[in-house]
Amino acid sequence: MKKISVIGSTGSVGTQTLDVIMQHPEQFEIEGLAAGTNTDLFIEQVNQFRPKKASIGNKELANKISAHLPAEVELFYGEQGLIEVAAGTDAEIVVTAIVGSRGLPSTLAAIAEGKHIGLANKETLVTAGHLVTELARKKGVSLLPVDSEHSAIFQCLNGENFKEVEGITLTASGGSFRDFTREQLLNVTVEDALKHPNWSMGAKITIDSATMVNKGLEVIEAHWLFGLPYEQINVLLHPESIIHSFVEYRDGSVIAQLGTPDMHIPIQYALSYPNRLSSSSKRLSLAEIGRLNFREMDLERFPCLRLAYECGKIGGTATTVFNAANEIAVSRFLKREISFLQIENVIETVLSKHEAQLQPDLESIQAADEWAREVAASI
Numbered sequence: 001m002k003k004i005s006v007i008g009s010t011g012s013v014g015t016q017t018l019d020v021i022m023q024h025p026e027q028f029e030i031e032g033l034a035a036g037t038n039t040d041l042f043i044e045q046v047n048q049f050r051p052k053k054a055s056i057g058n059k060e061l062a063n064k065i066s067a068h069l070p071a072e073v074e075l076f077y078g079e080q081g082l083i084e085v086a087a088g089t090d091a092e093i094v095v096t097a098i099v100g101s102r103g104l105p106s107t108l109a110a111i112a113e114g115k116h117i118g119l120a121n122k123e124t125l126v127t128a129g130h131l132v133t134e135l136a137r138k139k140g141v142s143l144l145p146v147d148s149e150h151s152a153i154f155q156c157l158n159g160e161n162f163k164e165v166e167g168i169t170l171t172a173s174g175g176s177f178r179d180f181t182r183e184q185l186l187n188v189t190v191e192d193a194l195k196h197p198n199w200s201m202g203a204k205i206t207i208d209s210a211t212m213v214n215k216g217l218e219v220i221e222a223h224w225l226f227g228l229p230y231e232q233i234n235v236l237l238h239p240e241s242i243i244h245s246f247v248e249y250r251d252g253s254v255i256a257q258l259g260t261p262d263m264h265i266p267i268q269y270a271l272s273y274p275n276r277l278s279s280s281s282k283r284l285s286l287a288e289i290g291r292l293n294f295r296e297m298d299l300e301r302f303p304c305l306r307l308a309y310e311c312g313k314i315g316g317t318a319t320t321v322f323n324a325a326n327e328i329a330v331s332r333f334l335k336r337e338i339s340f341l342q343i344e345n346v347i348e349t350v351l352s353k354h355e356a357q358l359q360p361d362l363e364s365i366q367a368a369d370e371w372a373r374e375v376a377a378s379i
């Protein structure tokens with residue numbers, strides 16, 4: 001029986017992780033659950049899965065829910081609560097399904113305690129990839145990708161020697177506005193941006209898909225997960241999201257991973273690795289789909305992807321600032337304070353004011369993250 005903690009259990013990845021766990025009660029058991037503000041769903045989850053430790057966003061919410069939870073569940077709140085759930089139980093795997101760089105301290109705490117990470121929270125690696133991967137290496141901990149593209153690459157690389165890899169290609173759906181010109185983007189609404197063509201996901205990542213920031217974060221995530229230089233990480237537009245990504249080997253072989261766009265599949269693989277378990281996910285029928293399409297990525301149409309590559313190649317706090325500026329810009333767009341195209345202006349303006357520090361320690365990472373948030377909020 002594998003013991004699992006889920007940080008961000010009420011979100012899109014979190015709830016699908018619990019679906020997988022429910023489908024395999026003989027394989028998995030919940031040790032800890034943590035959520036932000038969705039108290040109704042969290043009360044249900046805690047009563048159903050009966051974790052040893054649970055954590056909610058803040059003290060007020062903890063007071064509100066405590067009477068509704070089983071007496072034996074230890075309840076925590078806030079950042080310390082996330083750390084308790086991530087690092088203070090007997091969990092073998094911690095699924096980081098929280099959104100944003102606020103997931104960093106609990107992820108580092110889990111790794112420090114020797115927990116394997118089912119890594120959905122890509123912002124953690126973009127913010128402090130060198131610290132997370134170095135600590136994981138020291139502790140002998142696996143970073144098991146949950147993100148669909150990275151799960152695909154992980155599966156395609158299985159057992160192969162990295163020296164034989166010529167490159168990897170992450171596929172990108174193009175997001176909600178794939179076929180819009182930049183002029184058409186001037187007047188798009190929040191509602192339009194939240195309509196992803198293939199995946200049902202949380203609001204922040206859905207906006208990131210539309211700006212192509214998501215693919216930028218994923219390029220940086222791939223750099224840290226697979227230890228490849230940016231020159232060997234490519235992006236290809238693939239509107240159907242059926243080929244989740246592929247690896248090109250030096251002998252000309254290309255190995256791809258395919259499947260219906262359903263996050264239950266990569267989530268389950270991260271939990272069951274190195275084994276595979278049965279799944280009720282819809283089967284892929286290429287005959288039904290008939291045709292798959294591909295297009296070269298246009299960095300002028302999607303400048304945020306260009307910015308992500310530039311920051312990745314600089315390294316250090318450049319990617320921290322890229323991520324933090326984007327988090328604030330997306331939150332402002334969702335609150336209708338700025339327009340869709342202003343998201344990229346905010347990121348670019350913050351980056352233009354930042355001098356990257358290379359090999360930053362955690363304190364410098366946190367300072368750069370806070371600074372970028374303040375500047376992004378003031379533009």
Ligand SMILES: NC(=O)C1=CN([C@@H]2O[C@H](COP(=O)(O)OP(=O)(O)OC[C@H]3O[C@@H](n4cnc5c(N)ncnc54)[C@H](OP(=O)(O)O)[C@@H]3O)[C@@H](O)[C@H]2O)C=CC1
Pocket residue numbers: 007008009010011012013014034035036037038039056057082096097098099100102120121122123146147148199200201202203204205263
């Ligand atoms: N959704 C997807 O299909 C995919 C997502 N990812 C990545 O996974 C991560 C999660 O994405 P997604 O599930 O879509 O996001 P959601 O917005 O759906 O869920 C976010 C989760 O984080 C919790 N949370 C937010 N703030 C806090 C906080 N301060 N303290 C504790 N918990 C908090 C939320 O709790 P609450 O709702 O209770 O406030 C919720 O459980 C992101 O990093 C995303 O990039 C990667 C690949 C695919």
Ligand SMILES: CC(=O)[C@@H](O)[C@H](O)COP(=O)(O)O
Pocket residue numbers: 147148149171172173174175199205208209210214215263
């Ligand atoms: C499901 C998943 O992994 C998302 O990150 C997805 O990749 C978003 O799709 P696009 O960013 O390609 O639109």
Ligand SMILES: [Mn+2]
Pocket residue numbers: 147148149218
């Ligand atoms: Mn992805």
